[in-house]
Amino acid sequence: MLARLDRAARAAVPAASIVALLLISLVPWIGDRAAPALAVAAVHYWAGRRPDLVPAPFVFLVGLTHDSVADAPFGLMALVYLFVLGAARSQRFLVVGQPFAAGWAIFALIASGASAIAWAGASFYYGAALSVGAPAAVLLLTVLTYPVVAAALAVLDTAALKGSA
């Protein structure tokens, strides 16, 4: 019984870390109002490492929660997170065994795609081409902070999920 609980708790680590990073990124803490999309980085990391522990319905719900709290067009961030999940899942075998920079470059590509989808979706929703300055700032911060997020998640990964599958 205890062993089963322990396994369940460990399996919940990716989901819990995604939710925690989402909440942290929504807290008013960064001065210039452009905050890195930490949850996007987390979804990418776990989709590459443990896709079985980040199912699409969960990622969809995280996206809807983000939409709700951030007052984004409903469905927009759900779409973005699903894109990141699908893209990272399909790319995971490309980066295995490669230097970290390769994984980082792929993340930058996927995050750029996600940003483009978010911009296009929001422009469609508001019926006007929105400024690209703010999304570009978010993208830049997200890509620059990825190594820190990935390193922190790697610590969790090693501590909680090592060897479990």
Place this chain on the structure above:
Amino acid sequence: MQEHRAGPEVKAETPVQATLRRAMFALLVTIALGALVIGKAEVYVFDWVKSAVGDLLAPVLHTVTVPVRAARDIGSNLGRITALTEENARLREENERLRQWQALARRLDGQNRELRRLLRFDPGEEVRTVAARVIADTGGPYARSLLMDAGRRHGVRADQAVVSGEGLVGRVMSAGLRSARVLLITDRRSHVPVLAGPRRVHAILVGDNGARPYLRFLPRNAALAPGDAIVTSGRGGVFPPGLPVGDIGIATPSGGSIEVVPHVDWTRLEFVRAIDRDSEGFAAQAEE
């Protein structure tokens, strides 16, 4: 830096499981796209969901906000320690100047009361406000709003004006039981009737999701200069008249849009107050 590691071997999916997973993925993408399209019609149920999620997460966001703010403040304060002596001297000087203003304000307040008494003017009750902490700054690139930790239970209602100590923040867009969403004056959906400059020209302050909103519907002969004050006009009944909003920033030479620099420092916004427009004080102000 570390090498990209392989994840532990995940159990291989059967063809049926893989098909189901792909079908589920496609279904979720379709639902998200559908929600985006339907949401354009301002579907009420989506607002309700957003409000409910905000309510549900309000205690969690409140808990997360406190340590994160503390960490941020420690970081920024460390940088300022070196400038403390200088700042202290500046504050003393400012304090002295403010004392003089305070004395003047008291004298004018006394005169004001006396004149009102002579006119038998009934100011009604003081305007009631509901103070709240900002628990989520949802100022992503596509919307400028925030969540505050007071809702209907505390007397917050939709369309109440929201201010900080510095000036107008925005208006309550939707109020949940324990939380409320505030549409900032910088959001592209925000339209605030204002008076601009010393000649008190009527205009509408419109946001564009950037840091600075701009003025629209100005008369052609409106002569405005950088630094001119912008205050709410009170037209429309949502915002009480006379709330300080900001100053004129840069006016484009072509006579196009005129930027406004808000008084509110969005980076330091921690507490806000919603103005209860049902209170008698609001009615009295609006009639003035």
